Amino acid sequence: MGTRSDQEQPAHEAEPAYGFRRRLETVHRADRRDPTAGACGDEVVIDDSWRIVVGPGADAVVHHAATDLSDYFSTSMSLTLPIVEEAAIDGRSAAADGPAIILATASGMPGLLPVGIADRGYLINVEPRRIVVCGATGRGTAQACYHLEDRINLRGAPFLSPGTQTREPLFEPRMTHSGWGLDTFPDAYLNQIAHAGMDSILVFATGPDRTPDAFTHRQPSRHSPGQLRDFNELVDRCAGFGLDVYLYAYFHGARPVHPDDPDADAFFDRTYGALFESCPRAKGIVLVGESVEFPSLDPSTNGRLRLDPAPDGLPSGKPLPGWWPCTDFPQWVTKVRDACRRYNAEAEIIFWTYNWGWAPEEERLRLVERLPQDVVLQATFEMFEPVEHDGVRSVCVDYTASFVGPGGYFASEAAAASRRGMALYSMVNTGGLTWDLGVVPYQPIPQRWSQRHAAVLAAKRDWGLTGLMESHHYGWWPSFVSELAKWAYWSTSPDPEELLAAIATRDFGTGAQDALAGWRLWSEAAGDHVPSDGDQYGPLRIGPAYPLTLFSKPALPISDDAMFGDLIVRIPYQPDHRNTVPATANARRITAEIAALERMIARWEAGAGLVERAAAAAPAHRQEAAAELTRLGRFIACCLRTTLHTKQWWRLRAQLLVTADVAAAEALVTALAAVGEAEAGNAQAAIPLVEADSRLGWEPSMDYVGDADHIRWKLAHLRHALEHELPAFRATLRI
Structure with a gap:
């Protein structure tokens, strides 16, 4: 990777890699008592x-x-x-x-x-x-x-x-993956989850007592059984904290069969049934298309699994079965249900329609209408919603806070489930993080989250929403925004604005009004830019470590142990949307996105200034927490600037490659160099932030991909582009 620059500003105090886990294991903080507080009245x-x-x-x-x-x-x-x-x-x-x-x-x-x-x-x-x-x-x-x-x-x-208060949860379950380390749940972290008002954890399952490992993904031609875990031991420990365990089916490599196959019952029993035979006290199982593929006979699909080669080597123009509301999914779900309930009659079978929310409503609702009534339907809250801005259309392609929700996809399926009397769950991301940012613990946009909470509560009222998935593999981190979720999702709770004001007063004392104003700017900024797939799998995924490429294609250094590693990071950058999503074409949309990001950054940095001023006024016993938040705010600003510079660089490079006029090409080379130097300064500014907080630059399924070493690696590649590739290209303009 890159080497440390003599010009770097050292962090005031570096935290070792994974040091953030000590904070996750600190359930009760020592900074809670205000030494100046006195009792009032009765x-x-x-x-x-x-x-x-x-x-x-x-x-x-x-x-x-x-x-x-x-x-x-x-x-x-x-x-x-x-x-x-x-x-x-x-x-x-x-x-x-x-x-x-x-x-x-x-x-x-x-x-x-x-x-x-x-x-x-x-x-x-x-x-x-x-x-x-x-x-x-x-x-x-x-x-x-x-x-x-x-x-x-x-x-x-x-x-x-004094007085009497009776309360009960408004949603059950409230599920989360681990933010300590993928599928890893120390007791202290389980205690944190329980304190946050959640009642369940999610663990990936590739088989009985097995979770995925890096080998599962990076060498798919050779199936790995995954890492050995003791699911029953996990269930026992969770029970002590009042938590349930849901298994997230992740069957890659074991060749599935169609429900009509003569061997179908035996297959479903030795895969899905075996999970509950070995761990009968698991609460339920989550099924999502891309993780539980099967060879569908639906003529709307190509009938293949994701890794199957096309027989003729040509694209079929049809989706894979895992990404389509197949007509034979009801048969498949029935087989899974029967296999699981053979060993646990109460097992929840949660069928998540994440992969085909983009498909025609008629096809999706036909599937919902034919599902067994005693399974749970889960739909993602905000995905696939078109958003008009700056004269273009963007689409919420994955988990995002840019659109509060609910989206049309969720609403249509929620209404269908309600008509049928089916249990309804949703992936809502209200643990505090979406795919808008990939290597941060949470998004400090409290007013935005309160809007999402209100929309989720309305979905409970309108369609009977009862259960929530609040984070995916990127995990959950305790924060003041998860406090808001806890209060919102229980009966007899205060007004969100009053609650947020109380939190600001607790954390910032006389700086509370500045904190509230800064949070509001951050919350408004979250709606300025709708990330594309290219953004969520690019610069927003790993922040300032994301490379600006001219002609070379650097390989992101990754941990050998990470589940995904670089599989959800795409280098070089392409500002694409999925081809199933009707968004404005890249050339027009990226110009609008640059304008949107410039607004977003201006708002975010103004908010950061207010929060930093609030932190300066925070009482002494809350200074450490306030400093942690200001670092997060500054790091997010760096992530946004990297995304802006990546888009500007992509557009200039694209123009340069098709410009025949020498003077115009010279100007483009100069502009590229300016963007590159701006990004070098931005990335350099991020290094002391990630050194001071080991959680910044890390994500459970990728491990460290945005830390100081990776930022230095990016800077080395950027220097190569600026000092070698650009001058070499400029020289060709005069030949």
């Missing part, structure tokens, strides 16, 4: 005289919640609250023993909770010397404890307003 003050009381016979989840709550008070509030076990009749512990937080479940306090409340629902009753925390089940009790933490964190001190 607020109940929790101090060292309080205890945490657990009733006899409490389950493991309640015991975990008690231990976790005690650790929270110790770490975040500098209080010591011992855990004691004693009977609590109607939630009343012996007053002589002092004030107490009493943890219980509905079975120990009958009649306290509404009939039919969800099993993660709960009641919290705050009185001067007694706080009763009662969950419908142990899972509900744990969520109630986490909610107490949320309330105290917002207050900045262990002060609670």
